[in-house]
Amino acid sequence: MITPELIITNSYLAEIQFTQAGAAGQRVYFKDIPTLTPRDGKTTIETVGLEVFTSDDLNTSPNALPLISSANLATLLLTLTVGSRERCYLIPCNTLRSVLQGGNIRRFYNLPINIVKSYVQVVSPGIAAGESVCFNFYYRERAKI
């Protein structure tokens, strides 16, 4: 059941790297993140919140890449996939940036995201090759029944 406010118990800063300049229609997928996809057969990771960061919020990514500018965040749409179904399809990334939402973190209802099938889609050029966009996944660990 969703709680009235987000109590953070776990978070992981994931990034999507643009190895080439963003072009309209291009999809860039998350790489595999073991923390968010446990393979012990006993645990499920459920995303309860998501926050995106640009160069105004964070200078470089954990992999030492510069972040995209706040202006270019508007060129990205995010799709979150559960299993093989695109459950949250083409979310404008600006809605996930807390500074634009009065500090609030967008909530999700215990979403067991398939991270390697989730992606951002570019809708117009602007992002340069070698830049990165960072998403902070707020999640819960739940034992599989």
Place this chain on the structure above:
Amino acid sequence: MLNYTPIGSLRSQNSYTAFLRFTQPAAQNDRLYFTNDSQIDDARVVGIETHAHINIAGVLPYDLPATVEIDAITYNVITQLELVNITLTIVNKKRQQVISNAPFTSFFNYPALPSFLFNTPGGKTYRKFDLDVLSGESYITFNFNSIVATPFVVPITFFFDDKK
């Protein structure tokens, strides 16, 4: 230690501000570990707030002054511009990285800063947590080597639950 009263729905009456001290210039990917601290380890962390020296003309009062003196040494306080260079990783008592590389700006709540002067992802809301922290294995990471002149401090406040 700063004297906090309950803030909104955070409902913490215990807080503890750690001043992480750095005596050398921070290079990219440098980690600065918290010192072992029973005040943090013996409590349940329900809130985290980062601090900085605000050096924007006309914005008063500033969060912290430009320097603080600790044990007779004067340290520079990081500025709001340097918050973007730092991430926080918290390890719990099971030695799991429960918070991994969370951007420092997300926990910066300085209310006097209008958003057109500085982006504060935390806005005026306080991030709420439920964590058991192992201080000696938790750390901050500098992801860009542009930190102010040494020695400097990185202040971070932990709010504890009332059952401490």
